[in-house]
Amino acid sequence: MPNPAQARLEAALPAALERLRATSGVYAALWCGSAARGEATAHSDLDFHALVGGNRRWRSNFTVRGVPVEVFHNPARQIRALLAAGDAATVAMFAQGRPALPHPELDALCAEARARYAAGPAPRLPTEAERFALIEELMDARAQADAGDPVHAVTVLTALSRQLMPLLYARHGWWGVKREHWARDLGERAPDLAAELRALLVAPDLAARQAAFETLVRRVTGDLTYREVPPEPQEAGGL
Numbered sequence: 001m002p003n004p005a006q007a008r009l010e011a012a013l014p015a016a017l018e019r020l021r022a023t024s025g026v027y028a029a030l031w032c033g034s035a036a037r038g039e040a041t042a043h044s045d046l047d048f049h050a051l052v053g054g055n056r057r058w059r060s061n062f063t064v065r066g067v068p069v070e071v072f073h074n075p076a077r078q079i080r081a082l083l084a085a086g087d088a089a090t091v092a093m094f095a096q097g098r099p100a101l102p103h104p105e106l107d108a109l110c111a112e113a114r115a116r117y118a119a120g121p122a123p124r125l126p127t128e129a130e131r132f133a134l135i136e137e138l139m140d141a142r143a144q145a146d147a148g149d150p151v152h153a154v155t156v157l158t159a160l161s162r163q164l165m166p167l168l169y170a171r172h173g174w175w176g177v178k179r180e181h182w183a184r185d186l187g188e189r190a191p192d193l194a195a196e197l198r199a200l201l202v203a204p205d206l207a208a209r210q211a212a213f214e215t216l217v218r219r220v221t222g223d224l225t226y227r228e229v230p231p232e233p234q235e236a237g238g239l
Contacts, residue, residue, distance in 0.1 A: 003038075003040060005040040005041050005042045005044060006035065006038060006039075006040040008040075008067065009035040009040050009044060009045075009046055009067055010035070011065065012046060012064050012065040012066075012067035012069075013031070013046065013100070015064040015065055016046050016048070016064050016067070016069050017029065017100055017101060019062060019064060019069070020048060020050060020071065020100075020101060021101065023050070023060075023071075023073075025052040025053050025054055025056070025073070026050045026051070026052055026073065026101070027051055027052070027053060027101075027103055028050070028051040028099070028101050028102065028103030028105060028106040029048050029049070029050045029051070029071075029099075029100045029101035029106075030048060030049040030050075030093070030094065030097040030098070030099055030100065030106060030110070031046070031047070031048055031097060031098045031099075031100040032047050032048065032049055032093045032094075032096065032097035032098070033045070033046070033047030035047070036096070036097055036098045037096060045067065045068040045069060045070055046064075046067055046068070046069045046070070047069075047070050047071075048069070048070070048071045048072070048100065049071075049072050049074070049079075049093060049094070049097065050071050050072070050073045050074075050101075051074065051075070051076050051079070051103065051105060051106055051109075052073045052074065052075060053075070054075065055075060056073070056075075057072075057073060057074045057075065057078055058073050059071065059072055059073065060073065076105050076106075076109065079094065079109050080109065080112075083109070083112055083113055083116060086116070086121050088121070088175045088176040089176075090113070091113050091116050091117050091175060092113075092117065092175055092177070093113075094109050094110050094112075094113030094114075095110070095113040095114045095116070095117035095118075096117075097110065117175060120173050120174065120175065121170070121173055121174070121175060122173060123170070123171060123172060123173035124170045124171065124173075125171060126167045126170070126171065126220055126221070128227055128228070128229045128230060129229050129232070130163070130167060131220070131221050131227070132226065132227070132229050133163065134159065134163050134164060134167065134217060134220060134221060135217070135221060135224055135226060137155065137158075137159040137163065138159070138213065138214060138217050138224065140155055141155045141156050141159070141210060141213060142210060142214075144206075145206040145207060145209070145210040148206060149206075152206050152209065152210070153209065156200070156209055156210070156213045159213075160200070160213075160216075161179055164216060164217060164220060165179070165182060167220045168193070168216070168219055168220055171219075171220060172189075172190075174189060182197060183197065183198065193216075193219065196212060196215050196216050196219075197216065199212040199215075200212035200213055200216060
């Protein structure tokens with residue numbers, strides 16, 4: 001069936017590109033995001049990554065034909081550095097995006113991103129500091145569950161988004177995805193993990209949510225025992 005939301009965004013694409021062409025310093029642009037993948041919804045916008053000359057990097061937002069547009073402007077060397085560092089968002093964006101204002105330098109960046117995306121990041125275990133911090137969040141949530149505190153949902157979901165899922169993906173050597181894609185992505189990669197995530201998200205009460213949270217945390221930490229965290233020296237601030 002035709003997707004009205006997709007058609008609406010594609011109709012606004014020429015005007016958005018005209019605006020980009022008129023932006024000083026822009027010489028190439030990558031169309032990315034849900035609309036570029038043909039998966040637009042009524043809440044989607046147009047997303048672009050623009051290559052610019054010089055040293056400045058910035059972000060801009062505007063509207064064309066009633067469609068919101070977001071553009072990230074970066075010199076090519078900044079993108080190259082992010083790809084080399086394995087920045088998940090940049091790798092995915094340039095691997096899956098569609099050149100809208102073509103340029104050989106953009107083609108090279110996309111080719112590098114596709115190669116890195118296909119290879120996947122190296123699996124990484126959590127540091128002792130990351131492990132300790134996640135267990136701390138779990139213990140705070142456990143205390144809230146015991147007390148029947150409704151803020152428990154906030155604690156668990158915040159830890160899930162900021163700590164647990166990034167560490168889970170890193171441990172397995174998977175590129176991270178946006179939270180709206182967790183269920184589908186895990187369903188393809190590891191159905192058992194997808195089922196455990198769903199159990200947390202649809203838990204009927206605090207006790208069930210806490211139990212599901214602890215199951216997922218153990219996937220990252222192995223157990224819930226505290227271990228010594230090596231000190232991390234920091235420079236003393238001025239007085």
